[in-house]
Amino acid sequence: xxxxxxxxxxxxxxxxxxxxxxxxxxxxxxxxxxxxxxxxxxxxxxxxxxxxxxxxxxxxxxxxxxxxxxxxxxxxxxxxxxxxxxxxxxxxxxxxxxxxxxxxxxxxxxxxxxxxxxxxxxxxxxxxxxxxxxxxxxxxxxxxxxxxxxxxxxxxxxxxxxxxxxxxxxxxxxxxxxxxxxxxxxxxxxxxxxxxxxxxxxxxxxxxxxxxxxxxxxxxxxxxxxxxxxxxxxxxxxxxxxxxxxxxxxxxxxxxxxxxxxxxxxxxxxxxxxxxxxxxxxxxxxxxxxxxxxxxxxxxxxxxxxxxxxxxxxxxxxxxxxxxxxxxxxxxxxxxxxxxxxxxxxxxxxxxxxxxxxxxxxxxxxxxxxxxxxxxxxxxxxxxxxxxxxxxxxxxxxxxxxxxxx
Numbered sequence: 001x002x003x004x005x006x007x008x009x010x011x012x013x014x015x016x017x018x019x020x021x022x023x024x025x026x027x028x029x030x031x032x033x034x035x036x037x038x039x040x041x042x043x044x045x046x047x048x049x050x051x052x053x054x055x056x057x058x059x060x061x062x063x064x065x066x067x068x069x070x071x072x073x074x075x076x077x078x079x080x081x082x083x084x085x086x087x088x089x090x091x092x093x094x095x096x097x098x099x100x101x102x103x104x105x106x107x108x109x110x111x112x113x114x115x116x117x118x119x120x121x122x123x124x125x126x127x128x129x130x131x132x133x134x135x136x137x138x139x140x141x142x143x144x145x146x147x148x149x150x151x152x153x154x155x156x157x158x159x160x161x162x163x164x165x166x167x168x169x170x171x172x173x174x175x176x177x178x179x180x181x182x183x184x185x186x187x188x189x190x191x192x193x194x195x196x197x198x199x200x201x202x203x204x205x206x207x208x209x210x211x212x213x214x215x216x217x218x219x220x221x222x223x224x225x226x227x228x229x230x231x232x233x234x235x236x237x238x239x240x241x242x243x244x245x246x247x248x249x250x251x252x253x254x255x256x257x258x259x260x261x262x263x264x265x266x267x268x269x270x271x272x273x274x275x276x277x278x279x280x281x282x283x284x285x286x287x288x289x290x291x292x293x294x295x296x297x298x299x300x301x302x303x304x305x306x307x308x309x310x311x312x313x314x315x316x317x318x319x320x321x322x323x324x325x326x327x328x329x330x331x332x333x334x335x336x337x338x339x340x341x342x343x344x345x346x347x348x349x350x351x352x353x354x355x356x357x358x359x360x361x362x363x364x365x366x367x368x369x370x371x372x373x374x375x376x377x378x379x380x381x382x383x384x385x386x387x388x389x390x391x392x393x394x395x396x397x398x399x400x401x402x403x404x405x406x
Contacts, residue, residue: 001026003310004090004097006080007105007241008032009041010296011276013060014303015103020070022308026100030072031092033079033106036128037063042296044131045152046328049138049159080106083248085269101271101310104245104259105303108238108277108294113147116209121216122232125152134233138163142231145169145219147206149176151327153235154189157198158329168199168227170206170219181336182345185357185369189329196330201225238294240278253280258292263318265306273310275302285320285385286339286366295325322385324377333374337381338367346394349373353402358393365393376400 003019005012008030016028032038040058047053066072075092082091089096110124121137123130134156138144144160146153149171160167173179176193178186193200201221210218210226219227240258250267251260259267259274263282267274274281276299280292301321309316327334342359349356356376359367365388368380379400383393 001100002098003028003101003103003307004031004099005029005103005105005307006031006090007103007107007276007278008034008036008038008074008076009105009107009276009299010038010060011105011107011299011303012103013038014300015105015275015307016066016070016072018304018307019311022311024311028070028072029097029099030066030074030076031078031080031090031097032074032076034127035077037061037066037074037076039128041126044128045125045155045159048131049135049156051163053135080244083245083250083272085249085272088271099271102273103303103306103310104267104272104274104278105276105299106241106244106278109241110234110238111236113206113209113232113234113236116232116234118214119209119211119216120214121230122209122234124234125156126238134231137231138165140230141165143229144231144233145227145229146233146235147219148235148237149173149189149193149200149202150180150235150237151177151325153233154193154329155327156233156235157193158196161196161198161330166199167197168201168219168229169193170201170204170221170227172203172205174203176200176202181340181369182342182357182359184345184347185355188355188371192329192332201227238277240292242278253292256292260290263288263320264309264313264316265302265319266309266313266316271310271313273306275299275306281319283320284318285322285387286341286361289339289341291323291339293323293325295323297324322381324381332372334369334371335374335377336367336369337377338365338384340367340369342366348394348397349402356397356400358397360390363390364388365390 005015089098110126116122144167175186176189205222208220242257258280261281265273305319324337344360347357354373355371357369
């Protein structure tokens, strides 16, 4: 029996660990496009950019540990190029790697700014190399422009402001994250940026990158403004890394090309499952919504489930998680549980008291967002999992009151 995991990041590692913990003693091969062993990505936009960080990646295990502790054959530094579901093999460079069970965990690729090309000083943030380049620019006191006020972009802006550097954050929407989390929450996000000295340009898009001798000098906006910059970071979203799947027969999402999965993470071909940023999975807890989530917790949970199901498809059961993620801005902890696809967003406690917002779908609690209320979010996550009635959730929230000070 041979298990193959494509994607050597968190999801890939968790798939390996889950297979071994489930008693699988056969061969496991882990394929990764990067030369690094799996490392933790969330710190790259958080602590890695801070002045106190030593610049080393947070690797989960060394190569020796992966080989000796988990019995993994590593094929790093070369991406998967093609999948043949009939022959049950993945093409990597000049070799076809066979499998009985396959976990697709290739993650996603950041979108690039149009016209950026090979201009020095323009970056996305996805890999260790990206983070090293951004950190180096910040250490050189770079004038920074961040494009996209989502979570990655906001974390980079926060890191630059923590160093006292001038930062401009450009966002196409009229409020940050309003489409994803609601306008009331978007207004709170905007206030966080402004309060901490970030120059926030809302409702603006980038029309070009200006450069001199191959290095970035500025960002041109649709209103004609040119923002001076030594460092430009694009946080404008990602695309699932599925170009290697080509005509393999798997069903891919019509808009972004992610792998379409059922609630067991099965991808539609014998023995093939997917997990993490690459997967659109049905979630029975939320009316069978098809969800693709770019969160650490989702990647870890889905990979463990997918690996178990690949070992014993007949015993597979629906995976119905409550999604959870967190982000750190300017010393504030933002946490979310559930889904923001809701009929109503109700702000229970304002930001100065520790923000609490609840999301209603029909007559039940569907989501909860907190800022600086770390003691609350998991309580609401449990209530979402239990399909808590909306009125009961509101009453519970009001009993919680404002967040404690200190």
